[in-house]
Amino acid sequence: MSATPVSATPERIPWWRDRRVMPWIVQAVVGLVLLLVIALLVGNLVRNLTAAGLLLSWRWLGQPASFDVAESLIPFDASMPYWRALLVGLVNSLRVILVGLVGATLLGTAMGMASFSGNGLLRRLARVYVEVIRNIPLLLQLLFWYFVVFLALPNGTAAFQLPGIVLSKSGLYLAWFAQGFSWHGPELVNGVWQAPLRFSVEFTALLTGLITYTGAFVAEVVRGGIASVPKGQWEAATSLGLHWSASMRSVVLPQALRVIVPGLNSQYISLAKNSSLAVAVGYVDLYSVSETTLNQTGRALEVFLLLLGSYLIIDLLISAVMNGVNQLVQIRER
Amino acid sequence: MQPSPRWLLALPLLLAFTLSGCADDSGSGGGVQSMKLSTIRGRDKLVCGVDGKLPGFSFLGPDGTYSGLDADTCRAVAAAVLGDPAKVEYRDLNSSERFAALASGEVDMLARNTTMTLSRDSAGGNGITFGPTTFYDGQGVMVPVASGAKTLKDLDGKPICVESGTTTELNLADRMREQGIAYTPLKFQTGDQTYAAYLGGRCVAVTSDRSQLAAKRSSFPNPDEHILLPEVMSKEPLTPASVNGDPAWADAMRWTVFALFQAEELGITKANVATKVAEAKANKNLADLRRFLGVEGDFGKQLGLPADFVPKAIAAVGNYGELFERNVGSGSPLKLERAENRLWTQGGLIYSPPFR
Numbered sequence: 001m002s003a004t005p006v007s008a009t010p011e012r013i014p015w016w017r018d019r020r021v022m023p024w025i026v027q028a029v030v031g032l033v034l035l036l037v038i039a040l041l042v043g044n045l046v047r048n049l050t051a052a053g054l055l056l057s058w059r060w061l062g063q064p065a066s067f068d069v070a071e072s073l074i075p076f077d078a079s080m081p082y083w084r085a086l087l088v089g090l091v092n093s094l095r096v097i098l099v100g101l102v103g104a105t106l107l108g109t110a111m112g113m114a115s116f117s118g119n120g121l122l123r124r125l126a127r128v129y130v131e132v133i134r135n136i137p138l139l140l141q142l143l144f145w146y147f148v149v150f151l152a153l154p155n156g157t158a159a160f161q162l163p164g165i166v167l168s169k170s171g172l173y174l175a176w177f178a179q180g181f182s183w184h185g186p187e188l189v190n191g192v193w194q195a196p197l198r199f200s201v202e203f204t205a206l207l208t209g210l211i212t213y214t215g216a217f218v219a220e221v222v223r224g225g226i227a228s229v230p231k232g233q234w235e236a237a238t239s240l241g242l243h244w245s246a247s248m249r250s251v252v253l254p255q256a257l258r259v260i261v262p263g264l265n266s267q268y269i270s271l272a273k274n275s276s277l278a279v280a281v282g283y284v285d286l287y288s289v290s291e292t293t294l295n296q297t298g299r300a301l302e303v304f305l306l307l308l309g310s311y312l313i314i315d316l317l318i319s320a321v322m323n324g325v326n327q328l329v330q331i332r333e334r
Numbered sequence: 335m336q337p338s339p340r341w342l343l344a345l346p347l348l349l350a351f352t353l354s355g356c357a358d359d360s361g362s363g364g365g366v367q368s369m370k371l372s373t374i375r376g377r378d379k380l381v382c383g384v385d386g387k388l389p390g391f392s393f394l395g396p397d398g399t400y401s402g403l404d405a406d407t408c409r410a411v412a413a414a415v416l417g418d419p420a421k422v423e424y425r426d427l428n429s430s431e432r433f434a435a436l437a438s439g440e441v442d443m444l445a446r447n448t449t450m451t452l453s454r455d456s457a458g459g460n461g462i463t464f465g466p467t468t469f470y471d472g473q474g475v476m477v478p479v480a481s482g483a484k485t486l487k488d489l490d491g492k493p494i495c496v497e498s499g500t501t502t503e504l505n506l507a508d509r510m511r512e513q514g515i516a517y518t519p520l521k522f523q524t525g526d527q528t529y530a531a532y533l534g535g536r537c538v539a540v541t542s543d544r545s546q547l548a549a550k551r552s553s554f555p556n557p558d559e560h561i562l563l564p565e566v567m568s569k570e571p572l573t574p575a576s577v578n579g580d581p582a583w584a585d586a587m588r589w590t591v592f593a594l595f596q597a598e599e600l601g602i603t604k605a606n607v608a609t610k611v612a613e614a615k616a617n618k619n620l621a622d623l624r625r626f627l628g629v630e631g632d633f634g635k636q637l638g639l640p641a642d643f644v645p646k647a648i649a650a651v652g653n654y655g656e657l658f659e660r661n662v663g664s665g666s667p668l669k670l671e672r673a674e675n676r677l678w679t680q681g682g683l684i685y686s687p688p689f690r
């Protein structure tokens with residue numbers, strides 16, 4: 001194999017010293033080896049699975065699930081197929097992830113900004129929050145929120161009531177528009193709270209845990225971002241007569257965003273992954289449904305491939321969106 | 335409690351299938367060749383998957399030893415295979431982990447109050463091999479006395495706590511659907527979480543095998559405040575299990591358990607097994623007893639076990655009746671009736687095929 005250099009010089013450079021050819025050859029060899037290894041592994045997998053009678057099959061997805069789920073945004077009953085049950089889990093996961101992302105961003109930004117506040121109490125409070133929350137394992141926090149805080153709430157008439165909001169052991173009930181845009185508040189019917197907008201206590205506990213936990217990390221990212229803005233910018237804003245909050249909002253934060261956004265990306269991704277701890281507090285997320293499905297069908301590899309694929313796609317989507325946001329906040333250099 | 339997502343558990347399984355060679359198709363042909371038996375002998379320890387938190391079945395006591403019907407089953411098998419009931423390493427598994435742990439070879443056998451079902455047994459399902467049923471159970475529902483619930487119908491529209499990854503979860507769905515009762519299933523990954531949520535008042539009822547409910551109730555702060563509803567929702571034959579694909583190992587386990595049944599039928603107990611062996615050795619006419627206790631014949635060899643595996647197992651844990659009374663019956667806090675778990679000679683379901 002010899003390359004013909006298209007150089008003007010008449011003397012031929014041997015191919016093993018040609019810097020236009022060698023990198024290609026090295027790449028090709030590495031690529032070939034990689035392909036061979038993958039082919040070997042996949043071949044081995046298929047052979048072993050066939051020998052064990054476990055070759056991938058997806059027909060079970062269409063069979064009736066015959067188990068119930070506690071809460072679902074889409075209609076579901078036990079006679080519907082497995083794929084539908086898994087979809088219910090996915091929707092529930094996405095629900096807690098999306099609300100969690102918004103909540104963690106708001107809480108984290110507020111706490112990150114608070115650590116620059118002139119108010120010493122607020123500043124220290126923000127520090128204590130971050131240090132306490134981020135140093136305790138999330139699973140422990142979730143179990144704490146669920147078993148210690150939310151399950152200790154009173155039920156029925158004794159529930160905490162504010163206008164339009166009821167918080168009880170069975171869940172969080174909010175006033176919302178219902179039936180022809182009329183405002184409906186929570187009401188007690190036969191000892192059970194009813195409201196147009198209700199969140200189960202499992203969802204609420206999981207959400208609280210995820211938001212406070214991720215919020216602490218977001219606060220640190222935001223703090224780092226703000227700290228990266230040169231002090232001169234603060235002073236310039238102050239000399240223009242801007243108040244602390246106005247300088248923060250219009251001068252410092254927009255510049256800090258460039259540093260904040262890439263850091264947020266990984267926090268958002270961990271929130272999405274951490275949502276799979278839902279099973280510890282009895283929330284029916286994708287993982288919880290998958291576990292039941294796995295137990296019934298015995299299709300371990302298929303179920304886990306679906307799970308791995310789903311979380312991978314969710315995380316890649318979050319990453320893609322955040323990369324888009326990152327492009328928006330970068331300085332346009334001309 | 336593991337901070338990492340539980341699905342990581344499946345990765346070893348995937349890797350095992352990806353990376354393992356295909357050299358394990360030896361061991362066929364005549365004679366007793368069992369990979370598992372030689373593995374167990376090699377490490378001189380039986381690794382037994384148990385629940386570990388269920389009084390009466392497998393429960394890790396304050397002194398660091400396991401007690402219970404399931405734990406004793408492990409001991410009997412260890413005594414039969416290795417000659418010493420203490421050579422057991424217990425592995426606590428939750429309901430969803432147990433089959434993966436067995437399939438990946440992390441445990442040699444399960445004695446983990448596991449219901450035998452078609453889909454768990456079949457090669458196209460979980461693909462495990464069941465031994466003889468050691469406890470015939472049924473699913474029940476426990477409610478606080480204060481709730482006033484008397485039947486399943488009273489639970490209409492209420493949340494019910496259940497452990498995920500169990501047959502219980504499915505039976506609950508089936509029974510409620512049949513009777514047209516609406517309910518909210520709250521699923522938890524471990525028994526501890528399930529009962530914590532029930533005691534925390536999140537559910538009006540908790541459902542599981544009746545023996546398990548009774549066992550868990552015995553460890554509640556106020557056991558008298560909870561009752562079992564009269565309905566029995568399903569059949570739950572709790573059965574020890576081993577992997578598919580090693581029939582010799584499955585046989586060894588199966589016949590060790592049968593030996594405990596047979597011992598009760600023959601009136602051989604932990605206390606008198608030594609004298610029975612001496613008696614059998616002295617009297618050539620007691621052919622049945624001599625074969626059973628391994629004094630003559632080669633039952634042990636046929637199974638790939640020592641000739642005296644039966645007396646070793648009985649000496650370790652006693653016969654099935656002793657096992658039952660000590661762990662879940664009159665000699666235990668659970669005080670369960672023998673009911674279906676009596677010997678067949680007394681109208682129960684406990685039956686050993688002949689040792690021939």
